Every structure is written in C-alpha cells, then in structure tokens.
Amino acid sequence: MGIARLDLAYHGGRFAGWETQAGQRTVQAALESALEQILGEPVALTVAGRTDAGVHATGQVASFEYSGKLPDSLANRLNGVLPRDIAVTAAAPDGDDFDARRSALARVYRYRVLASPVRDPFEQGRALWWRYPLDLGAMEQAAAAVVGKHDLTAFTPTRSAHSIFERNIDACSWEAEPRRPAVAGATMLALSVEAPAFMRSQVRVMVGTMLEVGGGRRSLDDFRSLLEGAPRERAGDTAPAHGLYLVGVRY
Amino acid sequence: MGIARLDLAYHGGRFAGWETQAGQRTVQAALESALEQILGEPVALTVAGRTDAGVHATGQVASFEYSGKLPDSLANRLNGVLPRDIAVTAAAPDGDDFDARRSALARVYRYRVLASPVRDPFEQGRALWWRYPLDLGAMEQAAAAVVGKHDLTAFTPTRSAHSIFERNIDACSWEAEPRRPAVAGATMLALSVEAPAFMRSQVRVMVGTMLEVGGGRRSLDDFRSLLEGAPRERAGDTAPAHGLYLVGVRY
Secondary structure: OEEEEEEEEEOHHHOOOOOOOOOOOOHHHHHHHHHHHHHOOOOOOEEOOOOOOOOEEEEEEEEEEEOOOOOOOHHHHHHHHOOOOEEEEEEEEEOOOOOOOOOOOEEEEEEEEEEOOOOOOOOOOOOEEEOOOOOHHHHHHHHHHHOEEEEOHHHOOOOOOOOOOEEEEOEEEEEEOOOOOOOOOOEEEEEEEEEOOOOOOHHHHHHHHHHHHHOOOOOHHHHHHOOEOOOHHHOOOOOOHHHEEEEEEEO | OEEEEEEEEEOHHHOOOOOOOOOOOOHHHHHHHHHHHHHOOOOOOEEOOOOOOOOEEEEEEEEEEEOOOOOOOHHHHHHHHOOOOEEEEEEEEEOOOOOOOOOOOEEEEEEEEEEOOOOOOOOOOOOEEEOOOOOHHHHHHHHHHHOEEEEOHHHOOOOOOOOOOEEEEOEEEEEEOOOOOOOOOOEEEEEEEEEOOOOOOHHHHHHHHHHHHHOOOOOHHHHHHOOEOOOHHHOOOOOOHHHEEEEEEEO
C-alpha cells in the first residue's frame, strides 16, 4: 500500500484530452485501464496538468494510491499494454504525501510555431504553421512583459470557472529551436512558460496574441495593457491545441 | 518550354514509395497529378533518389520538361493542391541540360535510431526504436570502414538488378543528434552516408549490420570482411524503412 508516481509522454493528436469522458478516447482512461489490468484493482489517477484535447505532453506527472505491492518493471509492463501514442517513462513508489497535482510547485508549457513560407510534412500536428513574417524581438518583449503578477482575465475564456484571475508567471520567453526544420528557410519558434498554475487556454491565448504583436497588428503597449484585467475579447485568437506541450512539472 | 527543378520534402509513412504503381498511393503520382492540374499538360518527373515504400525525404530533387511557360509561385500553387505529407520547398526553371537523376553528383541519406529503454510517442514512424545497449564507438568504426571503394554485394538483396557491386562511399558517420528526444534517458543516433549512387536497401542493410556491431553480436573484423564481395546472407537484417531519410542531393 502506498502512493506511486508516473512520468508520462503522449502525442495528444488522437486523444480527447487528459480527463476521462464517456465515449471518448482519453489519456486518463487509457492509463487507468492499463493500471487496473496490471494491478488487478481499480486505480484513480491524479494529474499535474489536465491537458485539453490535442495537447501533447513530454513531462506529464500523475500519481495514484495502490493497496497491494507495486510489481517490478511497472513502467515496462504498462508500456506493453498502452497504445503507442502514450509512453510511461518512469513508474515508482513515492512518499505517502505525494500528490501529482497538489505537490506541484510549477508547470512548464511550451508552444511551437513553425515560421515558414512552406509547410513541413514532419511538423504536421506538432507545431502551428505560420506563413507570415514575425518580429521575434517584439514577441520576446511581449513574453518578458507577462512575467510577474498580473490579472490574466484577458487570457482565458469568459466562461472559465476560475475564481482568481490574478496569477504569477515565473518565466516566459521565446527561442528559436537549434535544430532546423526539414524545409529550407523555416525556423521553429517556441514559447516556454513556467507558472505555479495555468488557467484554461491561457498559453494558447497568449500565443495567439503574441503572434499579433510579432506580425505588427498589435503594439507592445496594447499587449501590456491586457495584463491588468482587460476582458477576454480584447486579446487575440486562441492558438490551436496541436502546438502546445506540457514539458515538465516542478516539485 | 524548358526544364524545371522541384525541391521536395515528404513523410513516407503513407506512401508506397516514390515510383508510380497502379493502384498505389505514390509520391510521383501525387506530384505528376498536381503538376498536370496546374500546368494543363501531362508531365513526366525524373527524380534523384527513388525512395522505397515508407522512406522519408527532406531534400529530394525532381525535374521535368514543360512546353509552355512556368506559372508564378509554382511551389505555392503545388502545395495548395498536394496532400499535406508532401511539401514543395522550391520550384524553378533550371538549365536545359539539368536532369535530377543524371546531373546528381551524390546523394545523402540519414538513418535515425532511437536508443532508449522506452518508446517515444513523437518518434513513432520516424526512427527505429532500439531497446538494447549500443556501443557508439564500435558503430563509428564500422561506419568509417565503409568509406572508399568496396564490393557491396553483401548490402543489397541477392535478387537486385545491379550489374556493378563495386561502389564508392564518400562519407559515412554516426552522430548523436543534439536535440534530446522527448523521453528521459533516450538518445537519437543517426547515420549519415554520402555516395554517388546507392543500391537497393543498401543503407538499411548497413544499419542493420552496424547495429549488430553496436550490440556486440558481430566483431568489427567480421564487419570489415563483408566489404569485399561477401554474399548477402553474411550481412545483418535490413533495418525498417521508417528510419530512413533522403536528406540531400549534390549537383
């Protein structure tokens, strides 16, 4: 009997997100079914970041309580049962007070944008393809502006069931990935954001709005003015799910 | 009227290879159909590397003769018509004596091996997943041994319709890709090979045999002895198509 921690990577393209929903293919349902098959008892997973439909993860963490004894090579046994778009990279007992969600100090998300006049067949469903010129310097300034404590009402759907819209962002920056994409003249830009917690769609609205800054359709001053409780409709589009990755959780 | 050059990238996973075959989805058929639609005349493509079913390309080159005038933005117009697993990265008139196949001085292939105890959901269909320990130093020595002129009979199917098995290899080396795979503890190893021409399955048999050297199942001396006209059955398995990429052509 105890608490176990799972480290996970999954390609979100064919999942209706993390959370179990009747009749949908979800990551949680696939994992709980694999765990029940191997442990012989029903298991309820707690997760660090409940990713939405289509969102990927390379550093997701989940935990569960078990009553018996964990079998040897649990990660390998789970990978033998799970579909190939999920991988358990580690599975081990953790402290009795470990809870993948409540123990997390920060989550790190990454959003990838393929800046290229031509699509890249190898980045289909893995990065947002952006055909128009982008001013990376302006986007970097926008990213720097969100660091700290702000009222992020503008960056989550109005219908969101959040009660606190004032949030801290520990780090936020754009970089060009060092490995060149397969198509000539393309650059992969990636936004990394670290925060104790994220609101629904927050990173995706930030990216959609920063792309307006990068394209010259929105000034930096206007972007900064969104950070003090502006309504959702003043910010930009929600960037699509397939560019977003949960890359890590800090405990 | 003239000769045009196309630069191409494609994900080979859903193609039955380059060459048109009745009833099969091939890269050549998709491109010739898109060209005919845009140019209003049938077009016959010549290609630098006739990739097999499942093999990818990031730097493929094709050429064709046209009778009218090339339309502006041909690459963009082709990409509008083509399926999303092909991208035309450049399309432009070339010299009257240009022939993508005969003018090529060398082809460069790359084979990617994910060395990892755990699969990577983001490398499914893009790299060979190898679960066992590999001695990269031994594999590098095997790669160095193939550079130069050798009788490569051992590295192509016995039924191959080649008449000359003595071939030159200009360069051959393994490297670990600088960008780390998504799963912890994984390394992406990649073999790059440059040669004036390749025989059927040559890179894939070389990789399959070098993996035996890397795993300690075959000595370097034995590997070297294959290079002087040994029969096919003395070499190792043919590594699967999905790890192989045509990355460039030198003219």
